[in-house]
Each structure stands twice: as structure tokens, then as C-alpha cells.
Amino acid sequence: MAGELTTSEKKHTVGRLKSRPQFLAVREGEKRRGGLFLVEVLDRKEPDSQARVGFTVTKKHGNAVERNRMRRRLKEAVRLHAGFAMQPGHDYVVVARRDVLDASFQELAAELKSRVETRPKHRRSGDGRPRNV
Numbered sequence: 001m002a003g004e005l006t007t008s009e010k011k012h013t014v015g016r017l018k019s020r021p022q023f024l025a026v027r028e029g030e031k032r033r034g035g036l037f038l039v040e041v042l043d044r045k046e047p048d049s050q051a052r053v054g055f056t057v058t059k060k061h062g063n064a065v066e067r068n069r070m071r072r073r074l075k076e077a078v079r080l081h082a083g084f085a086m087q088p089g090h091d092y093v094v095v096a097r098r099d100v101l102d103a104s105f106q107e108l109a110a111e112l113k114s115r116v117e118t119r120p121k122h123r124r125s126g127d128g129r130p131r132n133v
Contacts, residue, residue, distance in 0.1 A: 013050060014052065014083045015050050015051065016054065017093065025091070026041070026042040027093075029042030030042075032115045034111050035097075036096075036100050037097055037111075038094075040092070040095065041090055041092055043087075045089065046089040047088055048089070051088055051089070051091070052092070053083075053086065054091070054092070055071050056095045057095075057096045058095075074094050077108050077112045082113045085113060092116065
């Protein structure tokens with residue numbers, strides 16, 4: 001039939017964050033910094049639900065044309081390279097930096113994939129002791 005997929009592989013889709021409260025909730029999660037963007041990750045504790053992603057590009061990074069180009073490049077990098085690596089039940093917000101415009105697409109996709117796959121680091125206990133003692 002027309003419109004059917006010819007492969008039996010299950011496609012891994014990623015949902016979208018659309019409302020402001022969803023974006024604000026993700027800000028409370030883990031932050032993974034990089035040269036081209038910041039990725040904020042929140043575990044919703046719902047392993048059966050799909051991963052969701054949102055994109056943020058602030059006005060200080062250029063006019064509307066440039067901001068939309070940054071957003072489109074990030075969306076395509078997620079679709080092609082990083083969507084499969086996103087954990088079910090997690091929300092991701094990608095906060096772009098100006099360098100997204102100048103980076104090659106391969107570099108952008110590789111960094112995005114590495115930021116998404118990064119596992120949280122163990123934090124030191126806040127016992128107040130100096131580090132070099």
C-alpha cells in the first residue's frame with residue numbers, strides 16, 4: 001500500500017516541548033555545557049513515555065533569520081544524529097550559542113550527540129573540606 005514503510009524497524013521518535021512551564025521545569029535538571037550550545041536534561045521518572053526536546057535561541061544571538069537558521073540546524077541534527085540517543089522519559093532543552101551558525105553540520109551533530117549521550121557526573125559531597133588537604 002502507498003505510504004507504508006518498507007522496513008520493519010521501529011522508528012524512534014522524539015516529542016517536542018511546547019509550553020513555557022515545560023521549558024522552565026527542565027531548567028531544574030542537569031546542565032551539559034559545550035562550545036556550541038548548552039543541553040539541559042530532566043528525568044521525568046516516566047520510562048514508558050517518549051523523550052521530548054525543545055530549542056531555545058535568544059535574541060542576543062542575531063535577528064529572526066539567523067535565530068531561525070540556528071533552530072533549524074539544531075532540529076535537523078537531533079532528527080538525524082541524536083534522537084536515537086535520547087533516553088525515554090527525559091526532557092532535553094538545547095540552548096544555542098552564536099557559534100552554531102559558523103560550525104559545520106558534522107561538527108554540530110557530533111557535539112550534540114556527545115552531549116546527549118553524556119552520563120551525569122558524580123558530585124562531591126559538600127562536607128566543607130578543602131580539596132588539596
